[in-house]
Amino acid sequence: MKWINFAACVSISAMPVMADEIWISNEKDNTLSVIDIETLEVSRTIPTGERPRGITFSKDYSVLYICASDSDSVQVMDPETGEILHDLPSGEDPEQFVLHPNDRHLYIANEDDAITTVVDTETRTVISQIDVGIEPEGMAVSPDGGIAITTSETTNMAHWIDTETQKVFANTLVDSRPRHAEFVKDGGELWVSSEIGGTITIFDTESQAEKGKIRFEVQGVHPDRVQPVGFELSEKDKVAFVALGPSNHVAAVNIDTYEVEDYILVGRRVWHMDFNSDKSMLFTTNGVSGDVTVIDVASREPVKTIKVGRFPWGAAFRPTN
Amino acid sequence: MLKLNRLIAFIAVIPCVAHAETEVPVTYLKQEVPLPPVLSNLDPIPEDNGLAGARLGLEDNLTTAKFLGHNYTLSFSIVPEGGDWLAAAKEALDSSQFIILDAPPSAQLAVADLPAAENAILFNASEYDMSLRNKECRSNLFHAIPSYSMRADALMQFLAYRRWSNLALITGNRHKDIAFAESLKRSATKFGLELENEKPWLSDADMRRNAAREVPLLTQDLNDHDILLISDELHDFGRYIAYNTWAPRPIGGSEGLQPVAWSRVVEQWGAVQLQNRFEELAARDMTSRDFAAWVAIRSLGEAVTRTGSNDPQMLREYMLSDNFELSGFKGRPLTFRHWNGQLRQPIPLVTERSVVAMAPLEGFLHQNTELDTLGIDEPESECKQFERR
Numbered sequence: 001m002k003w004i005n006f007a008a009c010v011s012i013s014a015m016p017v018m019a020d021e022i023w024i025s026n027e028k029d030n031t032l033s034v035i036d037i038e039t040l041e042v043s044r045t046i047p048t049g050e051r052p053r054g055i056t057f058s059k060d061y062s063v064l065y066i067c068a069s070d071s072d073s074v075q076v077m078d079p080e081t082g083e084i085l086h087d088l089p090s091g092e093d094p095e096q097f098v099l100h101p102n103d104r105h106l107y108i109a110n111e112d113d114a115i116t117t118v119v120d121t122e123t124r125t126v127i128s129q130i131d132v133g134i135e136p137e138g139m140a141v142s143p144d145g146g147i148a149i150t151t152s153e154t155t156n157m158a159h160w161i162d163t164e165t166q167k168v169f170a171n172t173l174v175d176s177r178p179r180h181a182e183f184v185k186d187g188g189e190l191w192v193s194s195e196i197g198g199t200i201t202i203f204d205t206e207s208q209a210e211k212g213k214i215r216f217e218v219q220g221v222h223p224d225r226v227q228p229v230g231f232e233l234s235e236k237d238k239v240a241f242v243a244l245g246p247s248n249h250v251a252a253v254n255i256d257t258y259e260v261e262d263y264i265l266v267g268r269r270v271w272h273m274d275f276n277s278d279k280s281m282l283f284t285t286n287g288v289s290g291d292v293t294v295i296d297v298a299s300r301e302p303v304k305t306i307k308v309g310r311f312p313w314g315a316a317f318r319p320t321n
Numbered sequence: 322m323l324k325l326n327r328l329i330a331f332i333a334v335i336p337c338v339a340h341a342e343t344e345v346p347v348t349y350l351k352q353e354v355p356l357p358p359v360l361s362n363l364d365p366i367p368e369d370n371g372l373a374g375a376r377l378g379l380e381d382n383l384t385t386a387k388f389l390g391h392n393y394t395l396s397f398s399i400v401p402e403g404g405d406w407l408a409a410a411k412e413a414l415d416s417s418q419f420i421i422l423d424a425p426p427s428a429q430l431a432v433a434d435l436p437a438a439e440n441a442i443l444f445n446a447s448e449y450d451m452s453l454r455n456k457e458c459r460s461n462l463f464h465a466i467p468s469y470s471m472r473a474d475a476l477m478q479f480l481a482y483r484r485w486s487n488l489a490l491i492t493g494n495r496h497k498d499i500a501f502a503e504s505l506k507r508s509a510t511k512f513g514l515e516l517e518n519e520k521p522w523l524s525d526a527d528m529r530r531n532a533a534r535e536v537p538l539l540t541q542d543l544n545d546h547d548i549l550l551i552s553d554e555l556h557d558f559g560r561y562i563a564y565n566t567w568a569p570r571p572i573g574g575s576e577g578l579q580p581v582a583w584s585r586v587v588e589q590w591g592a593v594q595l596q597n598r599f600e601e602l603a604a605r606d607m608t609s610r611d612f613a614a615w616v617a618i619r620s621l622g623e624a625v626t627r628t629g630s631n632d633p634q635m636l637r638e639y640m641l642s643d644n645f646e647l648s649g650f651k652g653r654p655l656t657f658r659h660w661n662g663q664l665r666q667p668i669p670l671v672t673e674r675s676v677v678a679m680a681p682l683e684g685f686l687h688q689n690t691e692l693d694t695l696g697i698d699e700p701e702s703e704c705k706q707f708e709r710r
Contacts, residue, residue, distance in 0.1 A: 112597055114384055134384045135594050153591060154648065155385040156626070171388040173626065176648040177591070196648040222691060224653040246652070 026309025151178035230272035352424035374611030378618025444617035458704035466613035469504035471696035475668035475680030485547035536565035583612030
């Protein structure tokens with residue numbers, strides 16, 4: 001009996017108990033911080049190319065794509081080992097990207113070049129480069145894969161790209177300095193945040209017509225400093241959590257009524273975010289304070305602050321079982 | 322790097338704005354002014370100072386314009402010393418009602434007062450002068466560059482915040498030095514700081530040889546102070562003051578800690594992208610003058626984009642309305658003051674190596690916008706002519 005028990009023990013401890021993870025890109029440290037969701041601590045710090053910003057996993061989480069902006073490449077990393085497997089051609093200064101639902105095409109915003117680059121991750125070739133406005137940043141693809149969006153910060157537009165032809169078929173104005181775009185309601189709406197405008201503009205996807213605007217008001221903070229940037233959707237797309245930059249708050253927006261229900265205090269200059277697997281916890285990157293705030297989604301309370309590298313930017317969830 | 326096939330045709334389906342090409346011709350009108358000699362030529366003023374900023378503004382506008390069926394053109398009209406300034410101005414106004422002015426205050430006023438300029442939009446992109454924004458303001462003259470008092474207030478906010486409340490000042494003997502010194506003194510009073518110690522600069526010393534002897538003597542009898550301010554707007558002697566003062570004190574104003582419209586060290590708020598674009602275009606760093614010209618053309622571009630119009634009257638109204646806001650890489654939306662046409666803007670306080678602080682500083686409150694803690698606020702404005710009846 002005894003030795004059987006012992007053997008069982010050994011086999012358990014030999015198999016590391018893996019918890020899910022949140023991966024954070026540290027823009028000014030050229031590293032990724034990996035947060036263990038069980039312990040809420042940084043378990044690994046992994047070197048990357050220069051100025052890592054956007055990060056996203058492949059659908060099966062077997063590789064991580066990293067926009068290494070100042071290295072002018074998208075790096076492909078094995079998340080198990082932290083090794084860079086290869087670089088993808090990306091165009092100059094890739095800032096942010098989105099993976100097409102086909103798990104194969106990356107749509108990359110080239111910030112310094114006013115271009116969106118489409119890369120095939122399998123053949124590692126550029127399929128297309130599309131002229132967009134100045135300083136492209138926000139990237140989104142509709143759930144059916146038919147439309148890709150690039151928003152341009154200085155041109156103040158959302159550019160609508162047909163993913164069949166890789167051509168722009170519409171351009172819609174938004175408020176100043178658009179930063180992030182997401183399709184909402186199964187692709188029925190497109191939401192675009194405007195940092196300097198202080199709004200989220202909502203478009204009807206079918207007609208590209210503007211449907212509404214969400215405005216924010218944080219008590220005790222001048223409206224100029226309430227600057228919506230990244231946002232993510234809760235379980236069943238009920239609530240959008242919106243990072244409000246230097247106001248140091250995240251807003252919880254009811255997706256049906258467009259009303260702001262709550263403001264949650266987080267670290268300084270909150271930027272992007274991601275959830276854990278059941279979306280009960282939200283992890284926000286706080287650029288200036290160099291940390292990640294963990295928000296309990298049910299109570300909408302911040303529960304912990306985790307120190308990461310300098311200027312944390314992107315966040316991506318990775319399940320481990 | 323990759324420069325692949327960019328020949329992608331655009332299908333200009335614009336749901337909201339559907340009209341023929343809107344043409345927006347802009348002229349950059351410059352009066353060349355001889356600069357007096359300065360002690361050192363280590364940092365020559367670039368020949369295209371300001372002009373390069375305008376060129377970048379044009380490029381930025383054109384990128385947006387191609388999606389909207391708008392078009393911008395920019396011509397440069399540079400009048401040499403002694404040239405016929407008014408003739409050049411009239412010619413410019415014939416072809417364009419949108420003018421960027423890079424000229425002394427009196428020359429700017431002469432253009433603003435031309436009958437052909439009555440409905441034009443003119444941007445002051447070169448002068449910090451106070452009278453242009455106050456008694457001598459004009460309804461057609463906007464100010465893209467900050468004023469002396471905006472710069473002075475920015476510096477004083479920082480000194481108040483640091484509790485460096487005893488100030489001393491050395492003022493050069495040129496008109497601009499005296500004007501900036503006036504604003505520094507007024508601003509010190511505004512923020513409750515002591516500035517009773519002022520000395521004029523000695524104009525006859527050769528600082529390249531003698532700074533270590535002259536400057537301690539000059540500063541020895543100043544009362545005790547926390548920081549020594551320098552008003553030397555042409556950058557003549559200021560560079561020789563640091564480390565040679567009698568008392569070991571930091572310096573600020575035209576040298577040392579400088580309140581500016583722009584500097585190469587500004588890199589937050591996406592500014593790196595603007596700096597990169599500028600450097601690629603001009604092969605040098607972006608200056609405050611470049612920023613002013615850039616922001617003037619961008620303001621016009623923003624108004625044209627949002628209104629779909631090239632009518633100066635309509636654009637003026639839009640630029641002064643609550644709807645107007647410009648993203649200018651300074652962390653806050655930029656807007657125009659309706660009482661004198663001054664562009665509200667944060668003022669970075671910089672050294673040659675970094676941004677020390679960004680004014681308005683936290684804690685300086687205002688009932689409308691903290692940006693109005695910098696410069697002439699509405700109640701104290703003496704500008705009567707900007708707002709049209």
